[in-house]
Amino acid sequence: MSYIDAKNLFKEYGIGAATVTAVGGVNLRVNAGEFVAVMGESGSGKSTLLSMLGGLNAPTSGSFRVDGVDVYALTSDGRADFRKKSIGFVFQNFHLLPYLTLAENVMLPLAIVKMGRKQKLATAIDALARVGLPDKAHRLPNQISGGEQERVAIARAIVNHPPIILADEPTGNLDTHTGSEIMKLFTALNHEGITVIMVTHSNEYAHYARRLIRLSDGRVVDEGTNLQSPQSRKRRRTGGKKKKRLT
Numbered sequence: 001m002s003y004i005d006a007k008n009l010f011k012e013y014g015i016g017a018a019t020v021t022a023v024g025g026v027n028l029r030v031n032a033g034e035f036v037a038v039m040g041e042s043g044s045g046k047s048t049l050l051s052m053l054g055g056l057n058a059p060t061s062g063s064f065r066v067d068g069v070d071v072y073a074l075t076s077d078g079r080a081d082f083r084k085k086s087i088g089f090v091f092q093n094f095h096l097l098p099y100l101t102l103a104e105n106v107m108l109p110l111a112i113v114k115m116g117r118k119q120k121l122a123t124a125i126d127a128l129a130r131v132g133l134p135d136k137a138h139r140l141p142n143q144i145s146g147g148e149q150e151r152v153a154i155a156r157a158i159v160n161h162p163p164i165i166l167a168d169e170p171t172g173n174l175d176t177h178t179g180s181e182i183m184k185l186f187t188a189l190n191h192e193g194i195t196v197i198m199v200t201h202s203n204e205y206a207h208y209a210r211r212l213i214r215l216s217d218g219r220v221v222d223e224g225t226n227l228q229s230p231q232s233r234k235r236r237r238t239g240g241k242k243k244k245r246l247t
Contacts, residue, residue: 004030004053004164004195009062011048011218022048023059024218032163035190036197037209045218046199047168053197054087054166055079066164084112088157088194092169094149096141102128103137106156113160127155131185147178154185158194165189167198171205183208 011023023045030036040046051057052064058072065071071082096105106124113120125137131151133144141149150170157165167186171179183205190196200206214222 003032003067004028004197005063005065005068006053007063009049009052009064010060011045011052011057012060021218023052025062026215026218026220028053028213028220030195030197032195033190033193034195034211035187035209036211036213037206038197038199038213038215039201039203039206040215042201044215046215048218049215050166050168050197050199054089055083084109084160086162086164088160088162088165090150090153090157090165090167090170092172094141094146094153094173096149096152098141101138101140102133102144102152102155105141105152106159109156109160124155124159127159128152130158131155145178147174147181150174150178150182151185154182154189158189162194164195164197167196169199169201171200171202176204179205 006026006028009023009026009028010021013020013022026045026049028049038046038049048057052059055071063070063072066082066086069082071079074082096102097108100108103121103124106127107120110120110123115123125134128134128137128151131154133148133151133155136144136148141152144152150173154165154170165186170186171182174182179202186196186198187208196209198205198209206212211225212223213220
């Protein structure tokens with residue numbers, strides 16, 4: 001289980017008068033097992049923040065720790081090891097290699113893991129089974145639907161059993177019904193104990209998260225518990241204490 005602690009994160013591009021602040025002084029604590037949605041208009045800094053939380057984009061200033069470890073104080077190899085062990089990435093455009101089977105796509109994060117090919121294949125098929133695609137491991141990406149391709153991308157993200165999933169607009173290219181099915185899958189993974197941080201522009205899909213954070217011009221402008229999430233509704237039914245509602 002991992003917790004995330006970001007303090008006064010800044011990300012600036014350019015120098016002098018041409019400096020553009022993409023993320024400006026974000027403070028964020030995410031406890032293990034949370035489901036957090038990050039919202040905001042285009043250009044608000046959502047994806048930049050997510051890339052910093054994934055160890056991909058060093059902040060201009062501020063600190064970022066996971067379980068007390070200062071991620072950006074690590075060497076480049078150390079950060080790569082952090083990403084391999086701690087983070088599963090899910091992107092809007094799937095990023096599946098068209099000439100590889102679904103199982104081979106899911107196996108990609110296992111390339112540097114010390115295990116035999118048969119074991120890697122079995123591990124990938126197990127991940128595909130977790131996302132509801134146990135019988136399509138040997139198909140190519142162009143032989144399945146967009147929603148199924150997103151499920152493959154999620155299987156690839158969880159094949160190493162990371163404690164954290166970072167998802168950047170994972171439903172952006174999907175129709176409403178398929179998007180809802182993907183959100184139910186994220187909810188199920190979160191119920192297994194995986195921490196999920198998801199960037200989305202959709203109020204509908206954000207309501208699957210337990211906590212909402214809104215960015216504007218790179219800064220947090222609103223934050224609170226989402227009382228419309230499935231988790232919050234269940235907690236209220238069982239007598240849980242209410243917190244601030246974010247609409």
